[in-house]
Structure formats: structure tokens, C-alpha cells
Amino acid sequence: MDRAIAVTVYMAIALLFSVALWYKVRDWPRFVAALNDYRIVPAALAGPAAVIAAALEAIVVVATVLGQAELGMCIGALLLLAYASGMALNLSRGRGYIACGCGVGDRAESRLSWYLVIRNTVLAVLAADVAISPAGARQLGWIDAMTIAAGLVCGVSLYAALEAAMANVGKGLAAR
Amino acid sequence: MMSGLIVALIVQWIVLVVLCLMVLLLFRQVGLLHERLGPVGALSLPGGLAAGEAMPRFELLSLAGQSVPVGGIAADGMLTFLFFVSPTCPVCKSLFPAFRALAREQGVRARFILASDGEADRQRAMVDEQKLGDFPFVLSTDLGRRIGVSRLPFAALVSADGTLIAKGLVNSREHLESLFEAADLNVASVQAYLSNPQLVKAQ
Numbered sequence: 001m002d003r004a005i006a007v008t009v010y011m012a013i014a015l016l017f018s019v020a021l022w023y024k025v026r027d028w029p030r031f032v033a034a035l036n037d038y039r040i041v042p043a044a045l046a047g048p049a050a051v052i053a054a055a056l057e058a059i060v061v062v063a064t065v066l067g068q069a070e071l072g073m074c075i076g077a078l079l080l081l082a083y084a085s086g087m088a089l090n091l092s093r094g095r096g097y098i099a100c101g102c103g104v105g106d107r108a109e110s111r112l113s114w115y116l117v118i119r120n121t122v123l124a125v126l127a128a129d130v131a132i133s134p135a136g137a138r139q140l141g142w143i144d145a146m147t148i149a150a151g152l153v154c155g156v157s158l159y160a161a162l163e164a165a166m167a168n169v170g171k172g173l174a175a176r
Numbered sequence: 177m178m179s180g181l182i183v184a185l186i187v188q189w190i191v192l193v194v195l196c197l198m199v200l201l202l203f204r205q206v207g208l209l210h211e212r213l214g215p216v217g218a219l220s221l222p223g224g225l226a227a228g229e230a231m232p233r234f235e236l237l238s239l240a241g242q243s244v245p246v247g248g249i250a251a252d253g254m255l256t257f258l259f260f261v262s263p264t265c266p267v268c269k270s271l272f273p274a275f276r277a278l279a280r281e282q283g284v285r286a287r288f289i290l291a292s293d294g295e296a297d298r299q300r301a302m303v304d305e306q307k308l309g310d311f312p313f314v315l316s317t318d319l320g321r322r323i324g325v326s327r328l329p330f331a332a333l334v335s336a337d338g339t340l341i342a343k344g345l346v347n348s349r350e351h352l353e354s355l356f357e358a359a360d361l362n363v364a365s366v367q368a369y370l371s372n373p374q375l376v377k378a379q
Contacts, residue, residue: 030266033264033266036264037264055263097326097327097328098264099265099266102281107296111327132291141317143182143185146185146186146189150189150192150193153193153196153197154192154193154196157196157197157199158196158198158199158200160200161196161199161202161203163202164200164204164206164207165206167201167207168203168206168207168210
């Protein structure tokens with residue numbers, strides 16, 4: 001993968017994890033409750049499991065910022081896959097009504113859906129790609145800086161737009 | 177040639193960034209529109225008993241051990257308000273104050289019952305924490321399944337003769353109150369209300 005693209009991807013994913021981490025820390029009891037609802041770890045271990053998940057997210061962000069993007073993306077991809085499989089497991093158990101605990105802001109209460117599983121899997125593949133494929137050693141110039149900055153803005157706004165669009169899906173049915 | 181390409185690249189990035197931001201704004205605006213047009217009332221979801229159907233009688237035991245009859249003909253002529261909650265549902269927690277207020281307002285004509293299923297210990301902890309000891313709390317998977325509780329918090333109102341007046345997903349104080357509105361206006365749900373032009377005009 002070209003270095004400019006790799007940098008754009010890992011910065012975007014690190015940004016996503018830092019925002020997600022911020023929302024978890026801000027309303028910690030809600031995150032623990034949401035994790036407990038997944039019924040993957042015993043209730044007594046939900047607290048420690050939440051700490052581990054948050055710590056791993058913090059490592060993703062810190063490692064990426066400190067220049068260890070491959071390590072950060074490797075952990076990030078595994079985390080995203082773990083979340084996706086947790087959701088898929090609960091969806092197939094028929095427990096799609098539980099809060100996903102993954103969203104940002106108003107979406108934190110959103111229910112599980114296959115859309116979230118697909119979204120996390122796509123993000124995991126992107127992160128894994130950065131972690132595995134050798135980053136080119138190309139010297140980045142100002143054009144690359146522009147590519148990265150504009151790419152980030154586009155990526156973030158398209159991601160947020162997709163979230164907003166998916167949040168509307170249920171509402172459309174409700175008004176009918 | 178090179179500078180031409182670079183100029184083109186810059187122009188395209190600018191256009192692309194603006195476009196992406198506009199898509200975001202557009203979807204947010206659509207979301208706002210949905211909220212403004214959406215019903216302010218308990219959202220009736222498909223599944224389970226429909227409003228107007230007779231509710232079978234359930235003889236349930238509360239957490240405190242009292243017998244709590246639900247459905248069937250109520251000897252005292254009172255309505256029965258069922259509030260389905262769970263210790264792990266954050267919205268439920270935020271609705272308990274509104275639930276208590278509603279129980280004070282409507283206490284003369286309705287019995288208020290909390291319902292859930294799952295482990296009794298965690299429910300008891302919630303009852304203590306949220307000071308809900310005044311209300312009978314029943315654990316019954318059957319009750320929820322019969323009424324068609326698919327998401328929490330969920331509320332249902334049963335008349336004295338045992339018919340389901342209204343039911344729905346509740347997310348706010350207005351939603352909780354809307355079930356009593358449904359009883360007063362004799363409409364099953366806010367959806368039924370909105371789709372009846374005469375009622376809307378009379379308002």
C-alpha cells in the first residue's frame with residue numbers, strides 16, 4: 001500500500017478509536033452494562049473485560065501516535081473483529097435488541113444490526129491491511145500532506161453521514 | 177503539464193471535501209425531519225397481542241411474594257399499567273422518575289406493575305437502587321412474550337375488562353402518558369391517531 005494511503009487509513013482508525021474511547025470513559029457504567037448485555041463474559045468479569053477493551057483501544061491510539069502504526073493497527077483490527085463477532089453472535093442468538101455500546105453520541109443507544117457487523121469487518125480489513133502490507137518508504141511531500149488531510153476530512157464526514165443515514169432507517173418505519 | 181495536474185488535484189480535493197460535508201449535513205437534516213414528523217407516543221411494534229384484543233389472565237408472583245393478577249376482569253374496576261424494564265437498560269433508568277410521577281397522577285384509576293424477566297437478584301438490586309419498592313415487580317417471560325415486548329422500555333395498558341388498550345416502546349415521559357391518552361381518546365396507538373384525519377382535525 002502506498003504510504004500516503006496507509007497514513008490516511010491508520011490516522012482515521014486511530015481517530016475513531018480515540019473518539020470511541022472518549023465516549024466509553026465519559027459514561028463508563030453504561031459501557032460496562034452494554035458489555036455485560038453481550039453475555040460473552042460472566043457478569044462478574046464484565047468490569048475487568050471493559051477495562052481490558054478500553055486499555056487496548058488506548059494502546060491502538062498511543063502506538064499509532066508514537067509511530068508504531070503497524071502494532072496499533074494489528075491490535076485495532078483484532079479489537080474490531082472481536083466486536084464484530086460479539087455482535088454477530090448476539091444477533092444470531094436473537095438478542096439484537098441489546099444496546100451496541102459502540103456508537104458515538106446519540107448513537108450509543110443504537111441496537112445491534114448486521115450493518116454494524118459489516119462496518120466493523122470492513123474497518124478491521126483496512127486496519128489489518130495497513131498492519132500487514134509493507135508500507136512504502138516513499139518520502140512524503142506536500143501533495144501527500146494534502147491527500148492525507150483531505151482524505152481524513154472526507155473519510156470522517158462520510159463515516160458520520162453513513163451513521164446518520166443508518167440511524168434514520170428505523171425512524172422512517174416509525175413515522176409510518 | 178505537471179502544474180496543471182497539481183492544480184486539478186487541488187481543485188478536486190476541495191470539491192470532494194465540500195461534497196462529503198454536504199452529504200453529512202443532508203443526512204443529519206433528514207434525521208431532524210424524521211424527529212419532527214415522528215409521532216410523540218408509544219411506538220407500537222408488530223408482534224404479540226394487538227390493541228383491543230383480550231389479554232389472558234396471568235397469576236403472577238411479585239418479587240416480594242404477593243400474588244399479582246394481570247389480565248382478565250379486574251374486580252376493582254382499575255386499569256393495569258405494565259412497565260417492562262431491565263436492570264441493563266439505561267433508558268429504563270432514566271424513565272423511572274417519570275414512571276413514579278405517572279403512578280402518582282393516575283394511581284386512582286390504575287394499578288402500576290413493573291415487569292421483567294431474568295435473574296431475581298439483579299432485579300432486586302435495581303428495585304432498591306431506584307426506590308421502586310412501592311410497585312409490584314413480576315418476573316415473567318410469558319407475559320412479555322404474549323404482549324409482544326420486543327424492545328425495552330416497553331409499556332402496556334390493560335382495561336378493567338381485560339382488553340389490551342395500548343402498548344408500545346416508550347422512550348420518554350410523553351410516551352408513557354400517551355398510553356393513558358389512548359385510553360381517554362379510545363385510539364389504540366398514536367399511529368392510529370395520526371392516520372385518522374377526523375381525530376386530528378378535532379384536536
